[in-house]
Amino acid sequence: MALAFAQAMESTPNRPFRIAGKDIRCFYPLFVLALMAAGILSLFWFGSRYPQLLLKANELGHHAVASFIWNSELIKISAGATLLEKIGGNFANWIWSMRIGMSFGLAMGALLHTVFEFYPPKLGKNIYLNTLKGIAIGAPAAVCVNCAVPIACGLTRGKANIESALSFMFSSPTLNFIVISMVLSAFPVYFAVIQYTLLAVLLFGLVPLIVYVMNRNAQTPEELELSVCALPLDLQDCKKTIWQATKEVLKQYGLNFWKLVKSAVPMMLAAALISSIAIEFIPFQAIFAHVTFGGLLLTALVTVFLPVPIALDVIVAQQLYSHGVPAPYVILFLFTLGTYSILPMTYLWQEVSKKLAVGLYFMFVALGLIAAYVVGFFV
Numbered sequence: 001m002a003l004a005f006a007q008a009m010e011s012t013p014n015r016p017f018r019i020a021g022k023d024i025r026c027f028y029p030l031f032v033l034a035l036m037a038a039g040i041l042s043l044f045w046f047g048s049r050y051p052q053l054l055l056k057a058n059e060l061g062h063h064a065v066a067s068f069i070w071n072s073e074l075i076k077i078s079a080g081a082t083l084l085e086k087i088g089g090n091f092a093n094w095i096w097s098m099r100i101g102m103s104f105g106l107a108m109g110a111l112l113h114t115v116f117e118f119y120p121p122k123l124g125k126n127i128y129l130n131t132l133k134g135i136a137i138g139a140p141a142a143v144c145v146n147c148a149v150p151i152a153c154g155l156t157r158g159k160a161n162i163e164s165a166l167s168f169m170f171s172s173p174t175l176n177f178i179v180i181s182m183v184l185s186a187f188p189v190y191f192a193v194i195q196y197t198l199l200a201v202l203l204f205g206l207v208p209l210i211v212y213v214m215n216r217n218a219q220t221p222e223e224l225e226l227s228v229c230a231l232p233l234d235l236q237d238c239k240k241t242i243w244q245a246t247k248e249v250l251k252q253y254g255l256n257f258w259k260l261v262k263s264a265v266p267m268m269l270a271a272a273l274i275s276s277i278a279i280e281f282i283p284f285q286a287i288f289a290h291v292t293f294g295g296l297l298l299t300a301l302v303t304v305f306l307p308v309p310i311a312l313d314v315i316v317a318q319q320l321y322s323h324g325v326p327a328p329y330v331i332l333f334l335f336t337l338g339t340y341s342i343l344p345m346t347y348l349w350q351e352v353s354k355k356l357a358v359g360l361y362f363m364f365v366a367l368g369l370i371a372a373y374v375v376g377f378f379v
Helices: 002-011 024-059 083-118 127-141 148-157 162-171 177-186 189-217 242-281 284-288 293-303 312-322 327-336 342-351 354-377
Strands: none
Touching: 024 083, 024 177, 024 242, 083 148, 083 242, 127 148, 127 162, 127 189, 148 162, 148 242, 148 342, 162 189, 177 189, 177 312, 189 327, 189 354, 242 342, 284 293, 293 327, 293 354, 312 327, 327 354, 342 354
């Protein structure tokens, strides 16, 4: 009888624990990815981003702005510095100002890419709902539009919707509650009304319209989902141990992280160099002396292009406002500085659409000019 019982036990397969009717081993990669996300977000949000934003909010209006493109000084630029020394100092200070945000962007972008490889999302066709999803993720993320680029690339590489990636990039530096509170406290209320009305038009009008036109003009259904960086994989395996799943996730994450580093870091360095040169040749003091269409247009072309840290747009605009710079230039800086730049433009050019990259640049220039002329009705 003992022999028969033993044989019966051997022939009865072990029934693993199930979640929602699935073998728990199917969720091992998800557990690992969730722990990684919790670690990355906790380290960035509570160790860096929100303390820094609160510090910027507390210091708003109490310190002079040293540069339009950086807010943390690694190398001091003396008044008698040569042109090359100024460019080198701007370059180093930009990198220093962006180091934490860019590191987070790379880490989180690679993580999102990995998540979507193991658990491909069900792509909905509701453009507005997908836009809201991007805003819901972007607003609390609190990263500058430049640091949002690796995350957006992680979304598109994971085959998420382009409207989610765009709304994430544009909402993250502008709709964070601390940034909104800084705008409300630093300027008359009509500045905030103009700023956030135009952002609403952008996010709920222009972005869905752009994506709708892109989808309509796509030649094949596959073209709607694939981009240069798309990498569809199905890595789920419900027979692996937790250790095997962890090794697989970490291996894939490492590959995705390295791919982002190779593509994003050169863009970052190029953006730092170009903006460091541009900022030394644009005669802003002379431009601010008179409100002209030419002056506004030149300012918008530059400010939309510049890659800056989060909240520097509010800080710079507040400094200009307190020094009596005409309101059209102030709101132009507030709206255009930090909402788009050479980095997202390069990302979109390489991995989504060249027309979209250039079109968004001129769209932000046009919206900035609208803001500049609308504010004239209030002053």
